[in-house]
Amino acid sequence: MKAAVQKTIDRYLEDRGLRMTRQRRDIIEAVFLSEEHFTAEELMVRAQKLNPRTSRATVYRTLVMLVDAGVLGEVELGKGQRFFDPNFGERPNHSHLICVDCGTVIEFEDSHMEVLEDCLTRRLGFRPSRKSLRIEACCEQVRKEGICENLIKARVGKGAQR
Amino acid sequence: MKAAVQKTIDRYLEDRGLRMTRQRRDIIEAVFLSEEHFTAEELMVRAQKLNPRTSRATVYRTLVMLVDAGVLGEVELGKGQRFFDPNFGERPNHSHLICVDCGTVIEFEDSHMEVLEDCLTRRLGFRPSRKSLRIEACCEQVRKEGICENLIKARVGKGAQR
DNA sequence: GTTCGTGCAAACCGTTTGCACCGAC
DNA sequence: GTCGGTGCAAACGGTTTGCACGAAC
Numbered sequence: 001m002k003a004a005v006q007k008t009i010d011r012y013l014e015d016r017g018l019r020m021t022r023q024r025r026d027i028i029e030a031v032f033l034s035e036e037h038f039t040a041e042e043l044m045v046r047a048q049k050l051n052p053r054t055s056r057a058t059v060y061r062t063l064v065m066l067v068d069a070g071v072l073g074e075v076e077l078g079k080g081q082r083f084f085d086p087n088f089g090e091r092p093n094h095s096h097l098i099c100v101d102c103g104t105v106i107e108f109e110d111s112h113m114e115v116l117e118d119c120l121t122r123r124l125g126f127r128p129s130r131k132s133l134r135i136e137a138c139c140e141q142v143r144k145e146g147i148c149e150n151l152i153k154a155r156v157g158k159g160a161q162r
Numbered sequence: 163m164k165a166a167v168q169k170t171i172d173r174y175l176e177d178r179g180l181r182m183t184r185q186r187r188d189i190i191e192a193v194f195l196s197e198e199h200f201t202a203e204e205l206m207v208r209a210q211k212l213n214p215r216t217s218r219a220t221v222y223r224t225l226v227m228l229v230d231a232g233v234l235g236e237v238e239l240g241k242g243q244r245f246f247d248p249n250f251g252e253r254p255n256h257s258h259l260i261c262v263d264c265g266t267v268i269e270f271e272d273s274h275m276e277v278l279e280d281c282l283t284r285r286l287g288f289r290p291s292r293k294s295l296r297i298e299a300c301c302e303q304v305r306k307e308g309i310c311e312n313l314i315k316a317r318v319g320k321g322a323q324r
Numbered sequence: 325g326t327t328c329g330t331g332c333a334a335a336c337c338g339t340t341t342g343c344a345c346c347g348a349c
Numbered sequence: 350g351t352c353g354g355t356g357c358a359a360a361c362g363g364t365t366t367g368c369a370c371g372a373a374c
Contacts, residue, residue: 019348021354040338055356060339076238080364081338097286106286113282116274117297124259124268126299135279137288181373183329202363217331222364242339243363329372336365346355 002090005032005071012069026051027062037075037083037105077105099139164252167194167233174231188213189224199237199245199267239267261301 009028013020030046031038038046040060047054063084066072073088075096087094087107093114097106121127171190175182192208193200200208202222209216225246228234235250237258249256249269255276259268283289 017353019353021348023355053356057340057357058355061354080244097283097288099288106288108282108286110278110282112278116272116278120270120272120275121259121297121299124270126259126261126268126301135283137283139288179328179374181328183373185330215331219332219365220330223329326374327372328374330370332368332370334366334368337363338361340361341359343357343359344355345357346353348353349351 002032004090008071009066009069012065023051023054023058024062024065026054027059028066031063031066031072031084032086035087037077037085039081039083043084075105095135097135097137099137104139164194166252170233171228171231174227185213185216185220186224186227188216189221190228193228193234193246194248197249199239199247201243201245205246237267257297259297259299261299266301 010020012018027043027047030043030050033046040056040063043063044054044056044059047059063072067074067084071088073085075083075085077083077096077098083105085107091107091109094107094109095113097108098104172182174180189205189209192205192212195208202218202225205225206216206218206221209221225234229236229246233250235247237245237247239245239258239260245267247269253269253271256269256271257275259270260266
């Protein structure tokens with residue numbers, strides 16, 4: 001985990017008179033173990049490897065806290081599940097491109113997109129805020145071959161949904 | 163309802179050997195009564211005015227069908243609820259701007275946005291697909307006055323959530 | 325008459341919450 | 350010792366599903 005993130009969290013807790021507990025430490029560690037997006041359930045599994053007594057409730061409560069502290073992003077990927085994005089703290093303006101077929105998520109930053117977003121938003125009488133931008137698309141491989149590894153994985157994993 | 167939509171639906175049913183029932187007719191009528199976004203629950207209320215025996219299950223099943231037929235759009239507005247967009251059939255490329263504070267949703271179309279989206283998507287090796295674009299922002303009124311009518315309505319409606 | 329559709333209620337699934345105990349400060 | 354945190358299990362809310370009955374075709 002980056003030192004800046006650690007510092008932000010410490011500050012957040014201190015400002016509010018909250019405590020750094022064993023469980024929070026473990027869950028936070030699990031959050032920043034990788035740069036991948038994850039669901040609450042996935043985080044639970046990871047956190048329970050660090051501390052088997054971690055409860056679902058604490059995981060959810062810690063996620064709310066981290067999002068509120070601004071070190072963790074929420075991404076709407078559809079399909080009824082919330083995903084969390086540990087790269088948010090460092091690159092709060094990145095966008096997501098999502099394959100509608102295989103679910104692959106690509107993060108990208110583009111200055112043109114940002115400028116345009118800013119213009120549009122202001123033109124419509126709004127102030128740009130959380131800039132969570134989401135494009136659904138279809139990856140080349142699925143397009144050409146009708147299948148890709150992620151799609152295979154998805155099907156094996158949860159029984160050919162989508 | 164536009165004739166084109168009607169036609170698409172008829173075609174969809176016929177191609178699959180499905181039937182046009184009283185309930186489907188009523189629910190579809192309710193869907194296109196206004197141009198506003200709505201939730202499944204809101205649609206249920208409207209549909210039940212047309213036919214008090216309408217069941218929740220049929221509403222959900224009909225929604226799935228209409229989205230599949232391409233005459234109805236799904237919008238992720240966050241907050242754990244799915245919204246449906248009856249304007250999707252006529253303007254499949256419009257985007258949504260959402261006020262993070264009051265929940266106001268503005269639909270807009272912008273050719274620059276589309277071009278950029280197209281470029282970005284291709285550059286990343288994807289083929290643009292459902293183009294559901296979503297920007298979270300904050301409306302001027304909330305910005306200046308800290309409140310707007312929509313925010314008041316939202317608070318009255320469901321008890322100051324958000 | 326066959327097959328698809330419907331209504332009901334129960335199941336589902338991700339998430340939140342009330343409560344009694346626990347532990348950081 | 351105090352007060353915030355935790356774990357558990359139950360509640361929640363939106364959505365889906367199994368099943369027997371009903372109705373298009």
